[in-house]
Amino acid sequence: MGLNGAGKSTFMKLLLGMLRPDVGTVAINGKDIRDAPAMIWAKVGHLVEHPLAYPELTTRANLGLGARLHAVKPTEVPTLVEEILDELALKPYANVRARVLSSGNRQRLGLASALQHNPTFIVLDEPTNTLDPSGVILLREALMRRAGETGAAVLVSSHHLDEVARIADRIWVLNGGRLIGDLDPRGIDIERSFFGLIHADTKESA
Amino acid sequence: MSRSWLLGAAYSTEARKICTARVGVATLIMLDIGTALISVAAVLGARSEDSVIAAKLAPLVAAGGWAGYLSASTQVTSVAGLLGFGVVLAWQFGREFSEGTVTGLFAIPVQRRTLAAAKLLVYLSWAVVVSTGLLLALLVGGVSLGLGLPGGEIWPLLARGYGLALLTAGLAIPAAWAATLGRGLLSGIATIIAVIVLAQIAVFTGIGGWFPFSAPGLWAATGSAGPDLAVSPLQLALVLPVAAASAGLTLRAWHRLQLDR
Numbered sequence: 054m055g056l057n058g059a060g061k062s063t064f065m066k067l068l069l070g071m072l073r074p075d076v077g078t079v080a081i082n083g084k085d086i087r088d089a090p091a092m093i094w095a096k097v098g099h100l101v102e103h104p105l106a107y108p109e110l111t112t113r114a115n116l117g118l119g120a121r122l123h124a125v126k127p128t129e130v131p132t133l134v135e136e137i138l139d140e141l142a143l144k145p146y147a148n149v150r151a152r153v154l155s156s157g158n159r160q161r162l163g164l165a166s167a168l169q170h171n172p173t174f175i176v177l178d179e180p181t182n183t184l185d186p187s188g189v190i191l192l193r194e195a196l197m198r199r200a201g202e203t204g205a206a207v208l209v210s211s212h213h214l215d216e217v218a219r220i221a222d223r224i225w226v227l228n229g230g231r232l233i234g235d236l237d238p239r240g241i242d243i244e245r246s247f248f249g250l251i252h253a254d255t256k257e258s259a
Numbered sequence: 260m261s262r263s264w265l266l267g268a269a270y271s272t273e274a275r276k277i278c279t280a281r282v283g284v285a286t287l288i289m290l291d292i293g294t295a296l297i298s299v300a301a302v303l304g305a306r307s308e309d310s311v312i313a314a315k316l317a318p319l320v321a322a323g324g325w326a327g328y329l330s331a332s333t334q335v336t337s338v339a340g341l342l343g344f345g346v347v348l349a350w351q352f353g354r355e356f357s358e359g360t361v362t363g364l365f366a367i368p369v370q371r372r373t374l375a376a377a378k379l380l381v382y383l384s385w386a387v388v389v390s391t392g393l394l395l396a397l398l399v400g401g402v403s404l405g406l407g408l409p410g411g412e413i414w415p416l417l418a419r420g421y422g423l424a425l426l427t428a429g430l431a432i433p434a435a436w437a438a439t440l441g442r443g444l445l446s447g448i449a450t451i452i453a454v455i456v457l458a459q460i461a462v463f464t465g466i467g468g469w470f471p472f473s474a475p476g477l478w479a480a481t482g483s484a485g486p487d488l489a490v491s492p493l494q495l496a497l498v499l500p501v502a503a504a505s506a507g508l509t510l511r512a513w514h515r516l517q518l519d520r
Contacts, residue, residue: 091370092260097367105363105364110279118276121271123367
């Protein structure tokens with residue numbers, strides 16, 4: 054969590070290899086991501102900034118395309134696609150081209166693409182942006198299910214303090230590109246703790 | 260999960276995109292039917308009773324018959340082909356940035372270099388379809404002009420036209436590199452327009468044979484327009500390193516891609 058410009062998206066882009074760090078390395082399962090084998094990336098699901106949604110393709114075709122790029126076997130693609138369409142309530146839009154989807158449904162499509170191949174490491178940048186309340190609930194349930202059933206690690210950036218406090222085990226607070234806090238959300242006033250850290254850091258920096 | 264399996268997955272996704280998108284289909288129709296129609300119109304114009312139009316178009320189809328008609332088509336193909344192929348490449352590579360889908364192409368098992376290779380392979384497959392379609396459209400156009408079925412001396416000219424379309428497709432590859440460096444379609448399209456302008460300047464200044472972007476057009480025209488425009492095999496062969504270098508630079512740019520701007 055962090056205010057606008059705190060470095061949340063930059064941090065996620067570094068993790069996913071979209072940016073190269075000026076110093077240090079990023080490793081997944083102990084492997085520098087620059088040398089990480091394809092198998093490791095097959096277990097990563099992410100949504101950063103824009104959904105993988107090609108306007109000329111339908112929701113179903115976009116999901117099929119995303120599954121192939123995540124190295125899902127062609128024979129398994131239809132089953133996975135139908136499952137995630139059900140899970141994120143996208144069935145009514147399955148044959149609708151992405152160009153005519155609302156921004157909320159495009160976001161759902163992006164989330165579906167990130168989750169459909171059952172990743173064990175999930176990175177989502179502001180995933181609830183543009184989602185309606187039912188979409189937020191469906192996403193929360195989908196993430197809790199994956200974390201509970203498959204032990205997936207889920208890294209989410211968000212501005213919604215209450216939502217984060219409800220689902221997170223740990224909250225890292227970023228400010229000015231630095232990690233300034235590591236909170237356990239259980240039994241704390243999240244708003245008070247978050248702004249307390251921000252104010253203290255801002256005062257110190259000044 | 261071998262490298263070739265991942266390339267196959269990327270190829271199938273890229274093929275689906277170009278087959279479904281309007282850009283791929285519209286450009287194919289415009290290059291094939293558009294070129295044939297312009298060539299037919301040039302022949303009809305040269306036959307026109309309007310002496311001004313006839314005088315303007317006569318040099319374009321001077322050889323007469325199939326040779327004159329195909330001469331007009333090569334002149335159209337060498338310019339319109341470069342533009343059309345360039346637009347498709349700029350779209351293929353630049354759209355990922357302008358539509359924001361490029362973020363979804365990171366952190367996946369298919370490497371970005373493999374994705375770029377798949378895009379180029381799909382493009383080349385599409386170019387073969389376009390070139391074949393152009394050949395058929397020109398045959399239909401020629402027959403409908405009343406030129407009859409092409410005789411044995413015309414097939415080499417048709418083969419040159421086919422070769423010109425394929426070579427032009429290869430020469431448009433810098434548009435892919437430019438679209439990648441410029442992070443969008445417009446830089447790719449601007450680059451191909453600049454290439455067309457330079458090719459015209461090279462032809463007008465007499466060095467067109469040594470300029471790879473104009474050499475195929477001159478070579479294809481040679482068969483019907485006389486020996487003045489002759490292009491040596493060495494000059495024509497320069498097309499291949501240009502296409503290969505552009506493809507290599509595009510793959511390298513995708514391999515090193517960062518979303519820092």
